[in-house]
Amino acid sequence: xxxxxxxxxxxxxxxxxxxxxxxxxxxxxxxxxxxxxxxxxxxxxxxxxxxxxxxxxxxxxxxxxxxxxxxxxxxxxxxxxxxxxxxxxxxxxxxxxxxxxxxxxxxxxxxxxxxxxxxxxxxxxxxxxxxxxxxxxxxxxxxxxxxxxxxxxxxxxxxxxxxxxxxxxxxxxxxxxxxxxxxxxxxxxxxxxxxxxx
Numbered sequence: 401x402x403x404x405x406x407x408x409x410x411x412x413x414x415x416x417x418x419x420x421x422x423x424x425x426x427x428x429x430x431x432x433x434x435x436x437x438x439x440x441x442x443x444x445x446x447x448x449x450x451x452x453x454x455x456x457x458x459x460x461x462x463x464x465x466x467x468x469x470x471x472x473x474x475x476x477x478x479x480x481x482x483x484x485x486x487x488x489x490x491x492x493x494x495x496x497x498x499x500x501x502x503x504x505x506x507x508x509x510x511x512x513x514x515x516x517x518x519x520x521x522x523x524x525x526x527x528x529x530x531x532x533x534x535x536x537x538x539x540x541x542x543x544x545x546x547x548x549x550x551x552x553x554x555x556x557x558x559x560x561x562x563x564x565x566x567x568x569x570x571x572x573x574x575x576x577x578x579x580x581x582x583x584x585x586x587x588x589x590x591x592x593x594x595x596x597x598x
Contacts, residue, residue, distance in 0.1 A: 446487035447523040447569060447590050449477050450495060451504040451512040455592045459485070461511035471506035473498055476571075488523070490571020490588050491578045497521060497547050497570050519548055524569030524588040526550065526562045533585035535560040541580045542573035560586070 449468055452458050464484035469477045476493040477486045486503075488495055497518035504512045515521055533539075536558035543551045543560070550567035553560060569588045577586045 446489055449486050449503045449512055450501055450521045451515050458511050461509045463509055467506040468503040471502040477503055490574040494571035494575040521568040522591050524590045525564050525567045526573050526586055526588050528560050529585050530559050532583040533560055534581055542576045542586055545572050545576045
């Protein structure tokens, strides 16, 4: 398509000014318009509290009364924004595996069942991303904070090791890792996402 010979520099500048003026007017109209609040992304990395029955039964039994939420001394148990059930986000506040498990005692519907001790809890299993873990550079903060001694350091391989059979998924390691490192290197896989034991 051939250029219009009558369209000169003056016409170009005039069109440019008009375009900028239109854009400025649009901006002025929309800048004060009420914005819809973006909903926070739904997190699926939550854990159920100690003693939780399997997920399907838990959803049947849990009445969303929040008694376990109120009974949790460290405030680790919160209500899930999507359905009101009790959950733990270990990178925010980990389960401290309280000696008398007040959360379980507060549950009147048997969605949370008594456990013999902290070693009997099964909320999930910790997994390590060795690519971002700084254990090889001397960080062992999570090892010393593990309440069930499921973490250890392999000094030959210079890497963190998780004894999955001992890990209860409390998330203490995840919370500690978040506070001492730039990248979260250890994460608890929730029990509902683990392959069933054969």
